[in-house]
Amino acid sequence: MTILSQATTLVAGASRGVGRGIALGLGEAGARVVVTGRSSEAGPRTDGRQESVEDAARAVHAIGGAGYPYICDHRREREVDGLVSWMLRRFGGIELAICSVWPGNEGFDGETYADGSTWGTPFWRRPAAHVEASLTGGLVPALFLARAVAPAMVAARRGLIVLVSFDTASYLGDIAYDLAKDALNRLAFAAAEELAPHGVGVVALSPGHVATERVVEAGHSEHATETPLFVGRAVAALAADPDPLRHTGQVVATADLARLYGFTDVDGRVPERFRIG
Template sequence: MKPLAGKVCLVAGASRGLGRGIARALGEAGATVIVTGRSSEAGPRTDQRSETFEDTAREVELAGGKGHPYRCDHTQEREVDALVSWSLRRFGRLDCVVDAVWGGNEGYDGERYPDGSSFGTPFWRRPVARLGESFESGVYAQLLLARAVAPAMVQMRQGLIVTVSFDTSAYLGDVFYDLAKAAMNRLTLAMATELKPFGVTALGLSPGHVLTERVRDAGMADETTETPLYAGRAVAALAADADVIRHGGQVLRVADLARAYAFTDRDGTQPARFTIPS
């Protein structure tokens, strides 16, 4: 038996990047995986990229799970509520929900954002509008999804909500990125505190410098430390842990989880912790 056989998981923001790697790893573990995103074979695609959430659903199937694609803009409350309602009607439960939604880098070409600034440009030289974009696709999307799935998990007295974020114990090198991730982590702590009495766990996941499709296309592959599958196997290990609630409210590093749960990246290695250079 695979460790997540019979489990129903939802991965939001799974058209590409970390969301796709997480969905694939959950499929490896035997889960039924609902994969969502905005980039569809039948409609518009983010930044005109080629990847779609239907591709991800097929990868879940190839990995050994059951993939179910669903189009959703996670910054729209009605669409998020409709997604969760459909999932509960179709499958009767949601055991693990992963929020990998992040649109803070849309339009970034590896050097500059559409407004002309680059990652790490001093805050006094940055157009403030980008802060709103980072918060909308980060903390706001996180809250919309969590509040939609929480009632069902509270009723079941179990469930896991994972938010893909980043450890903010040190400055992350860009004012808007740092503020958005810090707010997401604080929301995770608040959710975990309020959900714990009902047996539901909320936690954050901090990966390294991940080889996503955007990073590869920006010519930064040599700077990366790991693939999206590494974070995915971390989520699969957490979802299979009967005592996962002990991690509630924490932002866990993928590298630490690899050693605790004895999993590896795609190439069989265990990349070490990544920290943003000062």
């Protein structure tokens, strides 16, 4: 029996990138994984990408789990509430929910964003709309997801919410990215304070430089420190911990979790903790 056999999990933003890697890591651990996002084989796909939630769900099946695709725009509260209601009717509960929704790289070609700016462009030379989109596009979906799953987890007096973020102990080199991740970290801390008395944990997860599809296509894979599946294994390890409050309210790095829980990347290595700068 795998470590998360029959656990019901939800990964928001899982058609590609880190979210897809998390879905695969949970599938590898035997979980039931609801894979959500806006990109579908039967409809529009974000940013002109080819990946879809249906393809990601099939990949979860192939690796050993049970994948269920669900089309959801996580920027819309009603759609998120509908998703969670469907999961509770079908599966009876949700043990783990992960938000990996991140619109900040949409329109990015590896060098330039859609507004013409580059990574690290001073904030006074960057359109405020990009900063606003990065901030709200990461924070609002995380808040909508957390508040939608919290009632069921509180009723069960158990559960874990993971927000994919980044450690903001130092400046991350780009104001839009820095503000968005710092807001996510604070959301994890604040939500953890309110949910801890009910046995529900909330964690902000800090991956390294992940070799996502976009990173590989941009020719930057040699700088990557870990694969998307490594991030998924980190989430699976968190979920398998018998104490869901062990890391609650904290920002935890994937590399640190690997050393704590004893998992590796696909090549058998454990990377050093990644830091920008």
